[in-house]
Each structure stands twice: as structure tokens, then as C-alpha cells.
Amino acid sequence: MAKVKKQPRPKALPPKGFRDYFGEDVAERKEMLDRIAAVYHRYGFEALESSAVETVEALGKFLPDVDRPNEGVFAWQEDEKDWLALRYDLTAPLARVYAQYRNDLPTPYRRFAMGPVWRNEKPGPGRFRQFYQCDADTVGSASMAADAEICAMLADTLETVGIPRGDYIIRVNNRKVLNGVLEVMGLEEGPARDDVLRTIDKFDKVGEAGVRELLGKGRLDASGAYIDGVGLSVDQAEPVIAFLTSKAADTAGTLANLRAAVGDSVTGKEGIAELEQIADLLAAQGYGPDRIEIDPSVVRGLGYYTGPVYEAELTFEITDEKGRKQQFGSVAGGGRYDDLVKRFTGQAVPATGISIGVDRLLAALRAKGRTAGKSLGPVVVTVMDRDRMADYQAMVAELRNAGIRAEVYLGNPKNFGNQLKYADKRNSPVAVIEGGDEKERGVVQIKDLVLGAKIAENATLEEWKSLPSQYEVPRGDLLAKVREIIALHEGG
Amino acid sequence: MAKVKKQPRPKALPPKGFRDYFGEDVAERKEMLDRIAAVYHRYGFEALESSAVETVEALGKFLPDVDRPNEGVFAWQEDEKDWLALRYDLTAPLARVYAQYRNDLPTPYRRFAMGPVWRNEKPGPGRFRQFYQCDADTVGSASMAADAEICAMLADTLETVGIPRGDYIIRVNNRKVLNGVLEVMGLEEGPARDDVLRTIDKFDKVGEAGVRELLGKGRLDASGAYIDGVGLSVDQAEPVIAFLTSKAADTAGTLANLRAAVGDSVTGKEGIAELEQIADLLAAQGYGPDRIEIDPSVVRGLGYYTGPVYEAELTFEITDEKGRKQQFGSVAGGGRYDDLVKRFTGQAVPATGISIGVDRLLAALRAKGRTAGKSLGPVVVTVMDRDRMADYQAMVAELRNAGIRAEVYLGNPKNFGNQLKYADKRNSPVAVIEGGDEKERGVVQIKDLVLGAKIAENATLEEWKSLPSQYEVPRGDLLAKVREIIALHEGG
Incomplete structure (x- = not known):
């Protein structure tokens, strides 16, 4: 075979x-x-x-x-x-x-x-x-009204999901202004222009001094490697630097700086007019520079987009896994294409x-x-007597019909400890227990698992005695008691 | 070149x-x-x-x-x-x-x-x-409680999404019962058994008589082609037919018929016990055969699943595109694997x-x-004067802040007719108009587009005169009036 x-x-x-x-x-x-x-x-x-x-x-x-x-x-x-x-x-x-x-x-x-x-x-x-x-x-x-609307909507969105005003800033730049700057430099098309664009893209990482070096002779990067520069003279590089650092104390100041940077370029002036329109439209709706500001240092996406470019940055610090504080950074971006x-x-x-x-x-x-x-898991109705599954199912149905998340234990019910372990894994607030004895007496045991866990962790013997975490109630009070316990923990 | x-x-x-x-x-x-x-x-x-x-x-x-x-x-x-x-x-x-x-x-x-x-x-x-x-x-x-729970949950789900009780039925069958029937027939493994399984799968389409023919010599199908049968004698085929048609007036009757069909097969009896458990558990929770019933004619998936099989069918008729009435049919299915x-x-x-x-x-x-x-589309604020875009944006901001869906027209505003056509395409309930004249007088025009459309369609001249669909209100009343019109149409 x-x-x-x-x-x-x-x-x-x-x-x-x-x-x-x-x-x-x-x-x-x-x-x-x-x-x-x-x-x-x-x-x-x-x-x-x-x-x-x-x-x-x-x-x-x-x-x-x-x-x-x-x-x-x-x-x-x-x-x-x-x-x-x-x-x-x-x-x-x-x-x-x-x-x-x-x-x-x-x-x-x-x-x-x-x-x-x-x-x-x-x-x-x-x-x-x-x-x-x-x-x-x-x-x-x-229309620039479309761009302004997108920025306003982004601000509303961030606040709606839970980023409070002051914890974010939406920054707006414009590709046309950059094009104007390049025009003034005589870099309208060709490889040199592309080199400058690529260099600008590194502004986020290397800063003003770094961009100066990269536009000039070159730069020794952090890894020790020498990065060849674009080869512009200090004077030639100046308009790009002026553009990137043109942000002033207010919008009017920034726009004035940009005007100086683009000189007579028609495209550049058009870009500045667009930024001005966006800023005016937003101001009229109450979106000031505390939420949305003109900031020519935003370079992400400048190569891809054709007009206004936006980026939303979160300005609060978080602590990373190594305990270092750092800015959270960008969470959204976009622009006109x-x-x-x-x-x-x-x-x-x-x-x-x-x-x-x-x-x-x-x-x-x-x-x-x-x-x-x-969040709290479902109420777990334990199975003490596998022949009375219908009784337990009726309990969960009663709880669910009242809008309470609930389930009956569906594993092998033989080991009761496993049922409580399961409830723990499910983060259940409450376990319900009805053995033969309880059934006969018309009662159920209701275990407050949240309180039980707290007591097990922290309580002194006295507290443990005075804080019962298991209640015996008449079967008819099941729903009311479960509701009471859940309300207690949801509040806290 | x-x-x-x-x-x-x-x-x-x-x-x-x-x-x-x-x-x-x-x-x-x-x-x-x-x-x-x-x-x-x-x-x-x-x-x-x-x-x-x-x-x-x-x-x-x-x-x-x-x-x-x-x-x-x-x-x-x-x-x-x-x-x-x-x-x-x-x-x-x-x-x-x-x-x-x-x-x-x-x-x-x-x-x-x-x-x-x-x-x-x-x-x-x-x-x-x-x-x-x-x-x-x-x-x-x-546990069969898991299967019963799935069926109950499916019933609750259908009702929750909007299928009323009586318009659906969840039918439950069990592969083990079929296995029992095949065992009784001496068809436990091998090609003959697979042939029988494939034939059963056609029960939905060809019905009892068709399955009888296909289990026997064969059958002339609707297209005129002759389909060879499995080759069982009438007596041999009987248990399969008995299984498929064992549904009785109530669950007890159905289970009794199935018991007769599986004879002494241990697997078959196990399957019947499972069906009985499911029915009992569901009955205890109030899910009667008006919602979930044992029905051995459910064959879809019987080949794939290893125990209980469920199928939810919608029982109301719909009219198809050719005007013919037909049952809606199955919308959910599943089982144990x-x-x-x-x-x-x-x-x-x-x-x-x-x-x-x-x-x-x-x-x-x-x-x-x-x-x-x-549903109704957004309120459209039209643009009468493109230099006052900020005013229009302020209006939509006011409406949105009050929770009303609203937008300013962002296309070329030159042709006002295009703006109203746009509002129509957007299914807008209201268009807001503020030209230079209105601005000066501190008012806005509010056009009820739903009423306008109704009037345009049906009204007599008298009605048309008595049912104005455009209102001039003070600018300060913009929100109140828009709200009033939307409430009117959402109610209707």
C-alpha cells in the first residue's frame, strides 16, 4: 500500500x-x-x-x-x-x-x-x-470656501471625538506660494527644482539649519553619513528659507512675509490670496488661529497637492513606553488636488x-x-444543575429583555470554579447562582464580582465582613438587584 | 523625434x-x-x-x-x-x-x-x-443550549431590524437524524450514500415526488433532460422520504415521526434528542413553533454541518419586477460544525x-x-453674491451648530437656476437666499422646496396662491424658520 x-x-x-x-x-x-x-x-x-x-x-x-x-x-x-x-x-x-x-x-x-x-x-x-x-x-x-469648509469640519471633528480645543492645531500652507518662491529663484521646472522640493520635505526632520545645509553644500546626518546638498549659494537658498520661516505672530504678519518671499510671481500672489481667503472665511465663522492657522512650515504633501495643504497636529505631550515625553504629532492631512x-x-x-x-x-x-x-462584560448566569438549563435561559432572557447584557454559561458546568473564572475573563459585573436549594426556596444568589474583586484585593478583615459581595434575593427580585449592582459600577 | x-x-x-x-x-x-x-x-x-x-x-x-x-x-x-x-x-x-x-x-x-x-x-x-x-x-x-440560544437570538434579531413576528419562521433540522436514517438504510459510507445526500439537497427544488424519482430510476427534468436516479427500490427509498416529510402539526408529532424513521440507530436517536432539547429550551423562553420550529424538510447545509441546522425564512410575499408574487425565502442559515x-x-x-x-x-x-x-438632504444656502461667502458660511455654521444638516453652494454661483437644480438633486428641504437687497433690509428668503415641489406638481391656481412656499423672515429668525419647515416635512 x-x-x-x-x-x-x-x-x-x-x-x-x-x-x-x-x-x-x-x-x-x-x-x-x-x-x-x-x-x-x-x-x-x-x-x-x-x-x-x-x-x-x-x-x-x-x-x-x-x-x-x-x-x-x-x-x-x-x-x-x-x-x-x-x-x-x-x-x-x-x-x-x-x-x-x-x-x-x-x-x-x-x-x-x-x-x-x-x-x-x-x-x-x-x-x-x-x-x-x-x-x-x-x-x-x-472655491476656497470648499477648502475653508474642510478645515472647519476637521476642527469640529477633532473636538467631537474628544480632542479639546487647545489640544490641536490645524495648519494651512499653499503649494502655489512655494511655486512662486521657486519661480522667483528661477527654478520653475527640471531636476534642480525637484531637488529643492525633496529638500523642503525634510524640513520637519532637519529644521531650518538642516535645510540651509542641504540646499547648499550638504550635511552630515545623524547616522554619520554625508548627504550631498543641492549646491545653491547662500543667497540663492534664501527665498526658500524665507518661505519656510515666514510664520509671524498673526495671520497678517505671515501673509506680509510671504508677499516678500514671492516678489512679483503671479502664481505666488495667487497662492497668498487663497490663504488670505481661507483665513477670512474661517475668521467669519469664528475659527481663529487658535484652531486653524496659516503656517508655511507645513511641508507634508506640498509635492503632491496643487493648492492649499492642511495638516492637523495634536499639541499635547504623551509619555511613550520608555517614559519619554513627546508631542503626539499629526493625525490628519490633506489639500487640493x-x-x-x-x-x-x-x-x-x-x-x-x-x-x-x-x-x-x-x-x-x-x-x-x-x-x-x-467596559463591563455581560451578566453571567451560572449553571448549577445542567437539567435546569431552561430555567437559566429564562433568567438571561428576562435580563436581556430589560436591556441588560447577559449570558448563560455554556461550557461544561461540572467545575463551578471554571464558571467563575469564565465570568472573570468576561469582565462580568454580576454572576447569578441558582442551585437546587435556592430553587426550592424561591431565591437566587447574586454575586457582585466588581466589589468582590476589590474586596479580595484591598480590604481588611473588618471591611471584608462588613462588605458582603453576595446577596440572596427572592427570584422575583433578580432583575431589580442586578440592575442596582450594575448601576453602582457603571457610575464609578 | x-x-x-x-x-x-x-x-x-x-x-x-x-x-x-x-x-x-x-x-x-x-x-x-x-x-x-x-x-x-x-x-x-x-x-x-x-x-x-x-x-x-x-x-x-x-x-x-x-x-x-x-x-x-x-x-x-x-x-x-x-x-x-x-x-x-x-x-x-x-x-x-x-x-x-x-x-x-x-x-x-x-x-x-x-x-x-x-x-x-x-x-x-x-x-x-x-x-x-x-x-x-x-x-x-x-451544549444544545448554544444552538437554542443562536436560534432565539436570530428571532430577536429579525424582529429588531423590522421583520414582525409572523413574517418569518426559523426552521431547525439535524444532520444526525439524517445519518440515523442512512444507517437504517445500510448506507453509512461510500458513493451510494453521497448520491443520496446529493439527491436530498434537491428536495427544495423538486419536492417529494421528484426526490422519490431521483432516489429510484431517475427523472425527466424541466429542461427535458433525463437525470439518472440513485437506483433504490421504492421500499429502500422510503426512510429518506419519511424523514423529509416527517413534519407534523406539532413538535411532539414531528419527533414521533422522526423516531419511526431512525428506528434503532443510536446516532439518529441522539439527533432527535438534540432537537427535543432545543425545542424544550426555546419553549421555556417563550419561543414557540410560531417563531422557531423543528422541520426535517430543511436540507440546506445538511451536507456541511455535523448536528443541528437552522434556516430563517421570510414568509411574506413580495411582487417581483415582473409583477409576479413570490415568497421572499431564506435570509439566514447556519448550524453546528x-x-x-x-x-x-x-x-x-x-x-x-x-x-x-x-x-x-x-x-x-x-x-x-x-x-x-x-431622507431629506441638507439645507442649501445659496450664493447670491460671491464676495459675501463668509456671510453664507456663517449661516450654515449657525444651522449646523443647531444640529441641522446644512451646506453652502460651492459651485459656480453665476447661474442661480443651477443652484436650485443642485438643491433639488440633493433632496434639500430648504434653500436659503440672501441677496444684496435682503442683506440691506436684514432679512433672508427661505424657500420650502418640498412644499414647492408638491405645489408645482398638483396644486390648482388657487392653492398655489394660498400656499406660499417662500418666506421672507428677519435674518435673526433664520434658524427658527428652517427648523419649523424641516419639522413639518419630517413629520409627514
């Missing part, structure tokens, strides 16, 4: 870089997204849930002569024909949807979207290949929007204690 | 079999899933959101010697190593998660999950390759659960008019 090769057991693991979310983690994220959606909805934005899978052609990330799509997305070929891929963000699908439905959708089209996106990148600690995004965009409006739909239709369609980093914002709320935290 | 080949524009379409969901469709589904989640939560089930991507190995659908995974899932190979795939249901990931976290999870583990799954199947009308599932399962309990986790750990873990067909249930609710339907 041929020997049958035994199949090895599959590993019980998700693919590298993927993870699962349990119970409270799912609930907390849902709670936050629901609150965000309510704000977006109030602002007139409509939900859109696009397909998770797109054609690679529609995503537009790949060269036509590449046999297999580049890294960055998860893609596969269908029947030796089309390449399909998981969406890597929510903006590319929006462009496809808008191009597809442009005759049916209202113009401007305000839409929000929330859901997972996938990146085929090297996973690392805290870096996952599937994560949530939460976007709001206005397609089809060139006017070319996205053009790939499909040939017509440029103005668009502007933001994306919230869901996991980062959630982490911030947790760090500030703004999430509900570990 | 070399001619640059122009890239054709990408098609603005999702891949075949995929679709997008807009506004109300997203909101309606979310509303339904939120209600379902609330019931599951009250029953003590915990949310689980597992990774959308699994290793093909963990999904376990493919033979090891197949170079490329079979049809059925979307799969791709990572770096010439592991095959990854999109999950095709929520049960296979549950098995992986339970095996992975079994030492940390409570036992039994009650979990619910809702989210998209993907099937690499041929798309057709109304058949999509990405759709939602909504599951609840209890892992680690062999005791081998799922074994692949990973070597140990059999009892499990039981249901899956709700989200799109079917949503379609049923729509057919019954139980969804919110088309």
Missing part, C-alpha cells in the same frame, strides 16, 4: 503585517468613526463605500510595460487579462467613481468614506498592511479633501483617556 | 462583479448592522474584526499540489512564497483566530463579525463578487453559528418599507 503523506497542520496566523481586532478595539473605533460620520453628514457630505478591489488600470499606479505591478499594492492577474488590486487609499477610488457617475452625482460632490485600505509594504512594529482611512473630499468646486479625475475624462476637475489617520487618532484618544475604556 | 505613444485613458469602471454603494444605501445597511450588533452584544457576543487577507494555507481551500489556487477565491503569491487570499467567508477566519488565541479567549467564545467577503465567481445580475456577511458563532460549547478548528490544533472544538445574508435581509426590509427610505 502506498504510504499516504501526512499533511502538516496549517499555521494559525494571519499573513505578516495583518492583524485582528477584538471586542473593545472594534467598538472604540466604531464609536469614533460614527462620531466623525455624524459631523461629516451634518456638513452635507454623503457616504460612499466603493469596491475594495479596483482594476490596476483605474488605480493608475503602474507602468504599462511592467509585467507585474510594482510593489505598493496587492495585485493579481485575472484569467491572464486584467490586473486587479486592493485599493491603497480612498482617493484613487473616488476619482474613478466620480468619473464614472459624474452625470448623476451633484456638482459639487461632497463625499466621505471610511474603511480599510491595503499596502503591500514591508511590515514593521506598529506598521500594518491593512489599516483604516477616513476621508472627506469635495469634488467639483474650485485638481488633476485626479483628468486621467479618466480628460477634463480637470477641482477637488480638495482630508484624510484622518484612524489608528493614530484612536491612539491619541486612548492616550488622553477619551475612549470608553474597558 | 520618436513619436510618443499616447496612453489610452483608463476606463472609469470597477472590476466586473464589483460595485459601489452611495449615501442612503450605505446608511441603511449601517443602520441594520448596528441594530443586529446591538442584539448580538446583548446576548454576550463579542465583536471580532479579522484581517481581510489570510494565507491560503489557513483558509484551507486548496490542494497542496495545485500550482495556483482554485477558482472561488481571489489569491496571489507573495514573493514566490506564500499564497495570500481574500477571505471568502467569516467562518474560516474565525477558526484561524480561535486556534491562534485559544489560550487568551474565554471558553466558550461567543463572537460576532460583520464585513465584506470576496468570491472569485462568475458575476451575474444581482450576483456580486464582494458582499457583506454578518455572523454569530459560539465556539467551545457542545465541530471540526473546523481541528485542522489547526488537532483537537476537535465544538462550534455552532449563523450567517445572515445582509443584502437579502436589506432587500426584504426595503420590500416591506421598513427602511428609512429617502
Whole structure:
């Protein structure tokens, strides 16, 4: 007889870089997204849930002569024909949807979207290949009022989810102003301009002095490696530095500095006028620079966007796992991008929007204690007599019908200790016990597990005696007593 | 100069079999899933959101010697190593998660999950390759109380989302009873048994007479093709027929018929005892056969499950697009499967659960008019004077702060007709108008668009005159008047 090769057991693991979310983690994220959606909805934005899978052609990330799509997305070929891929963000699908439905959708089209996106990148600690995004965009409006609205909505959103005013700042910059600066420098197109753009992108990390060095001869970086500079003279580099450091004590001052930086550039002046319009519109609605400010040092995304750029930063400090204090940093960003739909239709369609980093914002709320935290688990009705399961089921039904989360123990009831361990693992506030004796006497035992745990931890013998954590009540009082105990602990 | 080949524009379409969901469709589904989640939560089930991507190995659908995974899932190979795939249901990931976290999870583990799954199947009308599932399962309990609980929870869920009692029935069968019948027939293993199982699966379609023919010589099917039968004699086929038609006027009668059908089979008797336990537990909680009944004619899934099998059917008629009345049919199904986790750990873990067909249930609710339907859109503040955008933004801010959904028109304001057309497309209840003249006089014009549309459609000239749909109010009364109009239409 041929020997049958035994199949090895599959590993019980998700693919590298993927993870699962349990119970409270799912609930907390849902709670936050629901609150965000309510704000977006109030602002007139409509939900859109696009397909998770797109054609690679529609995503537009790949060269036509590449046999297999580049890294960055998860893609596969269908029947030796089309390449399909998981969406890597929510903006590319929006462009496809808008191009597809442009005759049916209202113009401007305000839409929000929330859901997972996938990146085929090297996973690392805290870096996952599937994560949530939460976007709001206005397609089809060139008005700065659309940008101002997005910024105001972002401020409202942050406050609604639990970031108090003063703990965040939304900073606004404009790509056109930078273009004006580059124009003044005579760097309108070509490799030198791209080098300058790339250098500006490092401003967050290396600061003013670092950017000065990188625009000039070069810089010794922290690792000891020497990074070649762009090779501009000190004078040549000056407009870029002036731009990046033009933030003044108030908006008028900042705008004056920017005007000096862009000189006669038409594009530059246009960008400054846009920033001024946004600031005026926001001021009229009461969004002052304590919440939303013009800040030319915001460089993230300046290379990608075509007009205003926004970034929301949390300004409070958190303590990291090593006990060091650090600023929380960016939780959302966005800007105006006017070319996205053009790939499909040939017509440029103005668009502007933001994306919230869901996991980062959630982490911030947790760090500030703004999430509900570990909530009470269900009441557990224990099984003392397996033939009377119907009695126990009737108890949980009674509790549930009163809106109380409750369950009967469904494991092997033989070992009562296991039932209490289970209740503990479930974070149950209350265990209900009805043995044969109780049944006969028409009573139930109700164990206050929260109080029981506290007593077990801290109480002196006297307290332990004076603080009973188990009550015998008539069966008819089950609901009332359980309710009383839960109310006590939910309050605390 | 070399001619640059122009890239054709990408098609603005999702891949075949995929679709997008807009506004109300997203909101309606979310509303339904939120209600379902609330019931599951009250029953003590915990949310689980597992990774959308699994290793093909963990999904376990493919033979090891197949170079490329079979049809059925979307799969791709990572770096010439592991095959990854999109999950095709929520049960296979549950098995992986339970095996992975079994030492940390409570036992039994009650979990619910809702989210998209993907099937690499041929798309057709109304058949999509990405759709939602909504599951609840209890892992680690062999007790029939777990099965009874799932059935009760399913009944509560259907009523909570808006299917009234009497409009649904949950039917329960048991694979072990069928096994008992096959045992009595001497068909315990082998091809003949599989033939009988396949034939039973057609009971839904061909009925009792059809199954009789198919168990015997064969049958001329509707298309005119002759289907060969299993070849049993009339006597041999009798126990199967007796099993399928054993439903009596009440549970006791049905169980008595089943007892006759399984004779001395130990497995068969065990299955009947399980059905009896489920019925008793449900009766004790007040779930009678008007909601959940024992019905051996339920064959869907009998081949897959190992014990009790459940199916929820909607019993009301709907009218299809051709005006024909038809029963709505099944919206949820499930059962007990005791081998799922074994692949990973070597140990059999009892499990039981249901899956709700989200799109079917949503379609049923729509057919019954139980969804919110088309809701009012946002208030649209029109732009009469583009320099006063800040004034208009202040109006929408005022409305939003009062909880009213509102937006300013962000398109080109030149053509006022376009602004009203936009408001119409947005299903706006109210348009607000403030031109220079109104501004000077301190008033705003408020247009009741719902009433306006009604008048335009139906009114006589007299009514039209007596029912003004546009009001001039002091600017200070904007909020009050808008509120009044919205309240009027939301009530109606």
C-alpha cells in the first residue's frame, strides 16, 4: 500500500503585517468613526463605500510595460487579462467613481468614506498592511470656501471625538506660494527644482539649519553619513528659507512675509490670496488661529497637492513606553488636488479633501483617556444543575429583555470554579447562582464580582465582613438587584 | 523625434462583479448592522474584526499540489512564497483566530463579525463578487443550549431590524437524524450514500415526488433532460422520504415521526434528542413553533454541518419586477460544525453559528418599507453674491451648530437656476437666499422646496396662491424658520 503523506497542520496566523481586532478595539473605533460620520453628514457630505478591489488600470499606479505591478499594492492577474488590486487609499477610488457617475452625482460632490485600505509594504512594529482611512473630499468646486469648509469640519471633528480645543492645531500652507518662491529663484521646472522640493520635505526632520545645509553644500546626518546638498549659494537658498520661516505672530504678519518671499510671481500672489481667503472665511465663522492657522512650515504633501495643504497636529505631550515625553504629532492631512479625475475624462476637475489617520487618532484618544475604556462584560448566569438549563435561559432572557447584557454559561458546568473564572475573563459585573436549594426556596444568589474583586484585593478583615459581595434575593427580585449592582459600577 | 505613444485613458469602471454603494444605501445597511450588533452584544457576543487577507494555507481551500489556487477565491503569491487570499467567508477566519488565541479567549467564545467577503465567481445580475456577511458563532460549547440560544437570538434579531413576528419562521433540522436514517438504510459510507445526500439537497427544488424519482430510476427534468436516479427500490427509498416529510402539526408529532424513521440507530436517536432539547429550551423562553420550529424538510447545509441546522425564512410575499408574487425565502442559515478548528490544533472544538445574508435581509426590509427610505438632504444656502461667502458660511455654521444638516453652494454661483437644480438633486428641504437687497433690509428668503415641489406638481391656481412656499423672515429668525419647515416635512 502506498504510504499516504501526512499533511502538516496549517499555521494559525494571519499573513505578516495583518492583524485582528477584538471586542473593545472594534467598538472604540466604531464609536469614533460614527462620531466623525455624524459631523461629516451634518456638513452635507454623503457616504460612499466603493469596491475594495479596483482594476490596476483605474488605480493608475503602474507602468504599462511592467509585467507585474510594482510593489505598493496587492495585485493579481485575472484569467491572464486584467490586473486587479486592493485599493491603497480612498482617493484613487473616488476619482474613478466620480468619473464614472459624474452625470448623476451633484456638482459639487461632497463625499466621505471610511474603511480599510491595503499596502503591500514591508511590515514593521506598529506598521500594518491593512489599516483604516477616513476621508472627506469635495469634488467639483474650485472655491476656497470648499477648502475653508474642510478645515472647519476637521476642527469640529477633532473636538467631537474628544480632542479639546487647545489640544490641536490645524495648519494651512499653499503649494502655489512655494511655486512662486521657486519661480522667483528661477527654478520653475527640471531636476534642480525637484531637488529643492525633496529638500523642503525634510524640513520637519532637519529644521531650518538642516535645510540651509542641504540646499547648499550638504550635511552630515545623524547616522554619520554625508548627504550631498543641492549646491545653491547662500543667497540663492534664501527665498526658500524665507518661505519656510515666514510664520509671524498673526495671520497678517505671515501673509506680509510671504508677499516678500514671492516678489512679483503671479502664481505666488495667487497662492497668498487663497490663504488670505481661507483665513477670512474661517475668521467669519469664528475659527481663529487658535484652531486653524496659516503656517508655511507645513511641508507634508506640498509635492503632491496643487493648492492649499492642511495638516492637523495634536499639541499635547504623551509619555511613550520608555517614559519619554513627546508631542503626539499629526493625525490628519490633506489639500487640493485638481488633476485626479483628468486621467479618466480628460477634463480637470477641482477637488480638495482630508484624510484622518484612524489608528493614530484612536491612539491619541486612548492616550488622553477619551475612549470608553474597558467596559463591563455581560451578566453571567451560572449553571448549577445542567437539567435546569431552561430555567437559566429564562433568567438571561428576562435580563436581556430589560436591556441588560447577559449570558448563560455554556461550557461544561461540572467545575463551578471554571464558571467563575469564565465570568472573570468576561469582565462580568454580576454572576447569578441558582442551585437546587435556592430553587426550592424561591431565591437566587447574586454575586457582585466588581466589589468582590476589590474586596479580595484591598480590604481588611473588618471591611471584608462588613462588605458582603453576595446577596440572596427572592427570584422575583433578580432583575431589580442586578440592575442596582450594575448601576453602582457603571457610575464609578 | 520618436513619436510618443499616447496612453489610452483608463476606463472609469470597477472590476466586473464589483460595485459601489452611495449615501442612503450605505446608511441603511449601517443602520441594520448596528441594530443586529446591538442584539448580538446583548446576548454576550463579542465583536471580532479579522484581517481581510489570510494565507491560503489557513483558509484551507486548496490542494497542496495545485500550482495556483482554485477558482472561488481571489489569491496571489507573495514573493514566490506564500499564497495570500481574500477571505471568502467569516467562518474560516474565525477558526484561524480561535486556534491562534485559544489560550487568551474565554471558553466558550461567543463572537460576532460583520464585513465584506470576496468570491472569485462568475458575476451575474444581482450576483456580486464582494458582499457583506454578518455572523454569530459560539465556539467551545457542545451544549444544545448554544444552538437554542443562536436560534432565539436570530428571532430577536429579525424582529429588531423590522421583520414582525409572523413574517418569518426559523426552521431547525439535524444532520444526525439524517445519518440515523442512512444507517437504517445500510448506507453509512461510500458513493451510494453521497448520491443520496446529493439527491436530498434537491428536495427544495423538486419536492417529494421528484426526490422519490431521483432516489429510484431517475427523472425527466424541466429542461427535458433525463437525470439518472440513485437506483433504490421504492421500499429502500422510503426512510429518506419519511424523514423529509416527517413534519407534523406539532413538535411532539414531528419527533414521533422522526423516531419511526431512525428506528434503532443510536446516532439518529441522539439527533432527535438534540432537537427535543432545543425545542424544550426555546419553549421555556417563550419561543414557540410560531417563531422557531423543528422541520426535517430543511436540507440546506445538511451536507456541511455535523448536528443541528437552522434556516430563517421570510414568509411574506413580495411582487417581483415582473409583477409576479413570490415568497421572499431564506435570509439566514447556519448550524453546528465541530471540526473546523481541528485542522489547526488537532483537537476537535465544538462550534455552532449563523450567517445572515445582509443584502437579502436589506432587500426584504426595503420590500416591506421598513427602511428609512429617502431622507431629506441638507439645507442649501445659496450664493447670491460671491464676495459675501463668509456671510453664507456663517449661516450654515449657525444651522449646523443647531444640529441641522446644512451646506453652502460651492459651485459656480453665476447661474442661480443651477443652484436650485443642485438643491433639488440633493433632496434639500430648504434653500436659503440672501441677496444684496435682503442683506440691506436684514432679512433672508427661505424657500420650502418640498412644499414647492408638491405645489408645482398638483396644486390648482388657487392653492398655489394660498400656499406660499417662500418666506421672507428677519435674518435673526433664520434658524427658527428652517427648523419649523424641516419639522413639518419630517413629520409627514
